[in-house]
Amino acid sequence: MxxxxxxxxxxxxxAVGEGLGEGGRESIVKxxxxxxxxxxxxxxxxxxxxxxxxxxxGLIGPNGAGKTTALKALLGLIDVQGDLxxxxxxxxxxxxxxxxxxxxxxxxxxLPGWMTSRQLLDHVEKVHFRFDRRRxxxxxxxxxxxxxxxxxxxxxxxxxxxxxxxxxxxxxxLLVLDEPTLGxxxxxxxxxxxxxxxxxxDGRRTIIISTHxxxxxxxxxxxxxxxxxxxxxxxxSLQAMAEHYVEVAxxxxxxxxxxxxxxxxxxxxxxxxxxxxxxxxxxxxxxxGEVRTxxxxxxxxxxxxxxxxxxTEGNQNEN
Amino acid sequence: xxxxxxxxxxxxxKEVREHRNLxxxxxxxxxxxxxxxxxxxxxxxxxxxxxxxxxxxGSLLGNPPLRSAVAVPLFAAMPFAPAIFLTSIIYLTVxxxxxxxxxxxxxxxxxxxxxxxxxxxxxVTAVFVIPAVFxxxxxxxxxxxxxxxxxxxxxAGTGFATGRALLLALDASVLFxxxxxxxxxxMLPVIGWFLLFSxxxxxxxxxxxxxxxxxxxxxxxxxxxxxxxxxxMNWTTRALVFGYRDVPAxxxxxxxxxxxxxxxxxxxGAAFMRRFND
Numbered sequence: 001m002x003x004x005x006x007x008x009x010x011x012x013x014x015a016v017g018e019g020l021g022e023g024g025r026e027s028i029v030k031x032x033x034x035x036x037x038x039x040x041x042x043x044x045x046x047x048x049x050x051x052x053x054x055x056x057x058g059l060i061g062p063n064g065a066g067k068t069t070a071l072k073a074l075l076g077l078i079d080v081q082g083d084l085x086x087x088x089x090x091x092x093x094x095x096x097x098x099x100x101x102x103x104x105x106x107x108x109x110x111l112p113g114w115m116t117s118r119q120l121l122d123h124v125e126k127v128h129f130r131f132d133r134r135r136x137x138x139x140x141x142x143x144x145x146x147x148x149x150x151x152x153x154x155x156x157x158x159x160x161x162x163x164x165x166x167x168x169x170x171x172x173x174l175l176v177l178d179e180p181t182l183g184x185x186x187x188x189x190x191x192x193x194x195x196x197x198x199x200x201x202d203g204r205r206t207i208i209i210s211t212h213x214x215x216x217x218x219x220x221x222x223x224x225x226x227x228x229x230x231x232x233x234x235x236x237s238l239q240a241m242a243e244h245y246v247e248v249a250x251x252x253x254x255x256x257x258x259x260x261x262x263x264x265x266x267x268x269x270x271x272x273x274x275x276x277x278x279x280x281x282x283x284x285x286x287x288x289g290e291v292r293t294x295x296x297x298x299x300x301x302x303x304x305x306x307x308x309x310x311x312t313e314g315n316q317n318e319n
Numbered sequence: 320x321x322x323x324x325x326x327x328x329x330x331x332x333k334e335v336r337e338h339r340n341l342x343x344x345x346x347x348x349x350x351x352x353x354x355x356x357x358x359x360x361x362x363x364x365x366x367x368x369x370x371x372x373x374x375x376x377g378s379l380l381g382n383p384p385l386r387s388a389v390a391v392p393l394f395a396a397m398p399f400a401p402a403i404f405l406t407s408i409i410y411l412t413v414x415x416x417x418x419x420x421x422x423x424x425x426x427x428x429x430x431x432x433x434x435x436x437x438x439x440x441x442x443v444t445a446v447f448v449i450p451a452v453f454x455x456x457x458x459x460x461x462x463x464x465x466x467x468x469x470x471x472x473x474x475a476g477t478g479f480a481t482g483r484a485l486l487l488a489l490d491a492s493v494l495f496x497x498x499x500x501x502x503x504x505x506m507l508p509v510i511g512w513f514l515l516f517s518x519x520x521x522x523x524x525x526x527x528x529x530x531x532x533x534x535x536x537x538x539x540x541x542x543x544x545x546x547x548x549x550x551x552m553n554w555t556t557r558a559l560v561f562g563y564r565d566v567p568a569x570x571x572x573x574x575x576x577x578x579x580x581x582x583x584x585x586x587x588g589a590a591f592m593r594r595f596n597d
Contacts (some may be wrong), residue, residue: 095594106422112426127430128430
């Protein structure tokens with residue numbers, strides 16, 4: 001199953017060009033110089049994005065980095081400066097038309113609590129012309145969600161399942177997920193992503209996921225976007241990331257040699273030095289110890305602390 | 320085949336479902352109160368008025384042409400007018416605000432429904448749907464007393480029949496509904512004003528909406544030494560004074576034109592606020 005899912009995902013690795021996403025595919029999201037401020041706070045500070053059709057992109061960043069603001073901008077929920085095109089439309093001018101093509105699930109339960117799940121299906125069926133009610137009912141039949149109970153009386157896990165079932169029954173080309181499994185227990189989280197991949201993703205649709213729980217989604221992703229202080233600090237396919245970044249568990253006698261090569265980030269783990277390098281030949285690093293592809297979470301920490309380290313150094317030099 | 324009308328119909332149905340308590344409880348309470356008052360009177364003091372009272376009622380209801388006689392039940396239905404106004408104001412104050420408060424706003428925004436459609440669905444609910452929900456209650460409240468009195472009035476020799484009671488109640492209910500939505504259209508600026516604050520306020524939208532009216536009036540008096548705004552409010556809310564209206568003449572009047580233009584501007588403001596005020 002895992003292999004067939006991987007096959008369905010976009011072949012990564014190619015450079016990102018104007019109007020084209022990874023692998024030379026058409027971009028479903030094109031953003032140039034997106035800016036948004038709340039008073040003195042710059043939530044988005046010149047965001048550049050090119051997300052290829054059919055990719056599964058992870059938008060990862062610390063709290064307050066601008067993830068939700070960026071996603072809201074893509075959905076046309078806030079006004080931003082800059083050039084923006086999603087599914088061939090400007091979300092700021094045509095949010096409601098865009099919603100024919102785009103679905104999203106937010107970080108909190110946003111389904112109306114006063115409705116029952118049956119009423120919810122009734123409503124969406126009449127309002128969203130690309131909604132397949134039979135498919136939604138089939139998906140819901142695999143859950144324990146009662147049809148005539150008010151949504152406010154369901155558990156958070158059930159509400160998320162219900163929302164996912166509704167979204168999966170809509171024939172949209174882009175799905176945006178903003179911390180969709182926040183507050184769910186591990187069973188629901190696993191089920192959520194399993195259903196997303198097995199029953200929804202077909203290689204044609206594009207998914208953007210923003211989450212803190214990077215470990216849970218890194219096996220799904222074809223593309224990584226790191227955001228910090230309103231800027232995209234990494235925009236790379238998973239394959240390119242695996243080729244560019246290498247983590248080494250350094251042998252004790254190679255510690256000095258490892259430091260001389262200038263790791264992006266290093267840490268002590270059970271008495272062993274672990275270094276993360278970017279753009280250093282793998283063969284050169286193999287002499288230092290055990291070489292492996294870094295986890296996304298480790299790369300994230302390395303990139304962000306590296307950025308902060310460089311900024312601190314820069315400030316000190318200026319002073 | 321799904322059309323924009325199907326979509327708009329679903330939006331209206333959603334409004335009725337969401338605010339069902341407000342929309343059903345208010346007319347039920349008003350109806351029960353009115354019927355209680357009537358039967359207390361009939362079984363109490365009116366009972367003793369006897370034959371002459373029935374003759375008087377019969378002369379008002381039984382002999383004149385239906386169109387003249389209908390004024391009596393129409394007058395009896397008047398307590399429903401402020402009830403509809405109050406229900407509409409409460410509904411308009413909470414409808415957009417509640418979406419943001421319970422965060423369902425994000426779900427509604429994920430549907431292919433424009434902010435203009437969403438705001439218009441609320442305005443149509445206030446002008447047409449709420450009076451339509453009240454209409455059967457008005458009918459019952461008129462029908463019960465008329466049917467109760469009909470045999471006695473017939474016995475008193477007034478020529479009043481049960482069939483006429485039915486016709487009067489039905490005619491009065493339809494007229495009442497027409498006048499109510501006509502009033503609603505004339506009060507479109509008020510509807511737009513409350514929707515604007517429902518879409519804008521972070522909290523207590525009713526106080527914001529009402530407070531800003533007073534504030535604007537005071538500012539005008541203080542800064543410009545004029546009371547134009549008070550005149551405007553008076554002009555807008557005079558539609559509240561319920562009375563017989565010539566429906567076509569009111570529909571195509573300058574008052575209606577001004578109300579539609581001002582109301583349209585305020586509704587557009589509410590749609591704009593809804594879009595960018597998360």
